Amino acid sequence: MRNFRMQLARRLIFAVLLVSALGLAQRGPIPQQLVFTPDRPSGIYNLGDKVGWTVTPGPAPVTYAYKWTVRLNNAVVLKEGKLDLSKGSDRIEITGEQPGMLYVAVEPYAELIPSASGPETAANTPAGPGRGAAPRFVGGNTGRNNGLYAVGAAVAPEKIGLSVPRPADFDEFWEAKLAAQAKIPINPVLTPVETDVPGVELNMFELDALGSKVHGYVAKPAKEGKFPGLIQLQYAGVYALNPRAVAQRAAEGWLVINVDAHDKLPSDPSGNVPRNYQTIGNTDREKSYFLNMYLRDSRALDYLLTRSDWDGKTVVLIGGSMGGQQSLALAGLRPEKIAAVLVCVPSGADTNGDLHGRKAGYPNWPPDNPDAMRTALYF
Secondary structure (H helix, E strand, O other), rough: OHHHHHHHHHOOEEEEHHHHHOHHHOOOOOOOEEEEOOOOOOEEEEEOOOOEEEEEEEOOOOOEEEEEEEEEOEEEEEEEEEEEOOOOOOOEEEEOOEEEEEEEEEEEEEOOOOOOOHHHOOOOOOOOOOOOOOOOOOOOOOOOOOOEEEEEEEEHHHHHOOOOOOOHHHHHHHHHHHHHHHHHOOOOOOEEEOOOOOEEEEEEEEEOOOOOEEEEEEEEOOOOOOOEEEEEOOOOOOOOOOOOHHHHHHHOEEEEEEEOOOOOOOOOOOOOOOOOOHHOOOOOOOOOHHHHHHHHHHHHHHHHOOOOOOOEEEEEEEOOOOHHHHHHHHHOOOOOOOOOOEEOOOEEEEOOOOOOOOOOOOOOOOOOOHHHHHHOOOO
């Protein structure tokens, strides 16, 4: 597992970061008052380049005044300003002076036309007893319909280094865990599941792993043959998996393994899993909730590799949020087996970032706890 990052870079065919629009199909379109045109469609710039966006009115009327803030790695404020669209467009621009990700938040701060309830409803009016509540802004491109827009760019991303070095015994720790798990028989137990998706064989599965059991759904075309493998890993939360979605993917010709993130039946919406599971053991690598989660992911891969209906060459990992986190972790731990990784807004990255001028995200390991920061580096 030495030099696993270099191995992963060589072995992965592609890694795609997608911006998810989940949930938008369940509601009406969010009004867009602003349109942002980047200077470079790729969003990637070199050191010293001017990074910029041209802002123009969108299809919805512009009814708010907007301010913007550019942050380096969504943590350090670099530049601020206000939009002036009186001449039909305005610019947001900054020079990329160091490697990193530039995050631009554009938010409304006042109504251009005061509402009927009076001027006290301006956005900068504090809400409280005897005061008018701040207006509810709408629109935006973040999916929340709260008026907030966000755009971003990467400056010399190939030169972005680690916040801190990985632990000296990282490989030793994980090699020992994987070796211990390899001594445990997989013992797959399959339970047939009915599906209305034609031409698909669907089962619930259970596997033995180190310290827990792996659960999920496995589906394949209902015919003889060998099929490319697809392992789907789950986003954060505790919920029942969707067996029909697994069957639909199998109908496209895949041997699909959909892994529950927790030691519970995939049909169980709770499984007595604590809602704050991500905090369990976050100061001890031997007790971290993510230790068994990652081992379960690796055991699901072990199972796929043993199946006679696998094509013997293709393993693709997919997942969003915590599923993206698990996908990248599994690819890093088992790079020689993975052909491709597709992740959507993966969590778990830059776990010590808050200590080094970068904004860390979920699982939100507490930066004020040194033990949690040390433990996070293993996951």
